[in-house]
Amino acid sequence: MKITDESLFQSKIKGVLITExxxxxxxxxxxxxxxxxxxxxxxxxxSILKGSFVFLSDLMREIKIPCEVAxxxxxxxxxxxxxxxxxxxxxxxxxxxxxYNVIIVEDIIDTGRTLKEIVKILERRKPLSLSVITLLDxxxxxxxxxxxxxxxxxxxxxxxxxxGLDYGEYYRNLPYIAELSE
Numbered sequence: 499m500k501i502t503d504e505s506l507f508q509s510k511i512k513g514v515l516i517t518e519x520x521x522x523x524x525x526x527x528x529x530x531x532x533x534x535x536x537x538x539x540x541x542x543x544x545s546i547l548k549g550s551f552v553f554l555s556d557l558m559r560e561i562k563i564p565c566e567v568a569x570x571x572x573x574x575x576x577x578x579x580x581x582x583x584x585x586x587x588x589x590x591x592x593x594x595x596x597x598y599n600v601i602i603v604e605d606i607i608d609t610g611r612t613l614k615e616i617v618k619i620l621e622r623r624k625p626l627s628l629s630v631i632t633l634l635d636x637x638x639x640x641x642x643x644x645x646x647x648x649x650x651x652x653x654x655x656x657x658x659x660x661x662g663l664d665y666g667e668y669y670r671n672l673p674y675i676a677e678l679s680e
Contacts, residue, residue, distance in 0.1 A: 510659075510669070511659070511672070511677075511678070511679065512677040512678060512679040513676060513677055514674050514675070514676050515653065515656070515658060515674075515675045515676060515677055516651055516661075516675040518661075518673040518674045521633075522556070524650040525556050525560055525650070528557065528560075528648060529560030530560075532561055532563075532601070533562050536563060536565075538563075539626075540566075540598045541561075541565040541598065542567070542568060542595060542598035542600045542601070542625075543565055543567050543600075543601050544569070544591060544600060544602050545567065545568070545569050545570070545603045546569075546571070546603065546604045546612075546616065547569050547589065548662070549604075549605030549664065549670075550603050550604050550605040550633070551569075552661050552662035552670065553604075553661065553662055554603045557603060570616060571589035572585055572587050572612050572615070572616060585615045590619075594623070595620065595623050595624075595625045596623060596624045596626075598626060600620060600625040600626075600629070601630070602628070602629070602631070603632075604631070604632040604633070605634065605662050606632060606634040606635070606658070607634070607636065607640075607644070607645075607646055610642035610643075610645075611642055613632075614642045614644040617644070629647040630647050630648070631646060631647065631648045631650075632646040632648070632649050633651065634652075634653050634658065634675065635651070635652045635653070636654070636655060638654065639655055651675075653675075656677045656678075657677070657678045658676065658677055658678065659676055659678050660672030660674050660675045661673065661675050663675070665678050
């Protein structure tokens with residue numbers, strides 16, 4: 499589905515759930531904690547593409563200590579609103595992480611399967627430490643025992659868009675989190 503009409507684009511936005519200002523405030527708070535915890539330590543932020551790139555971008559600008567960035571990509575939605583059983587790693591990092599404190603930066607934890615698989619992969623590579631920060635957590639949909647080390651917002655079971663999260667590759671550019679209209 500190609501959306502080229504602005505009114506059609508806007509009609510799919512049911513309502514703002516988390517404002518741009520609320521997101522910025524939480525990111526600033528989390529970045530301060532990262533600055534304190536990892537001062538003078540090698541830090542690698544791994545963004546899980548595509549959804550977390552906006553979150554990573556804003557978070558890393560608030561981090562005042564040296565850090566590096568890497569990207570991984572995994573699919574579980576495949577242009578649908580419900581995740582599939584399988585998780586497919588479509589882009590892996592190509593560096594040795596054994597000398598880094600690694601923070602996985604994720605957009606949303608829904609079933610938990612994707613992150614649980616990514617954490618297993620990265621744990622086998624023996625980083626100095628490994629933690630997960632997610633913008634959104636949807637615990638009511640959890641199908642695994644996985645939880646993030648830090649969740650900025652907990653949301654109800656709604657399909658959300660904006661701030662990097664998409665529906666059919668659209669809506670990533672919204673500066674806030676909204677619910678998708680049916």
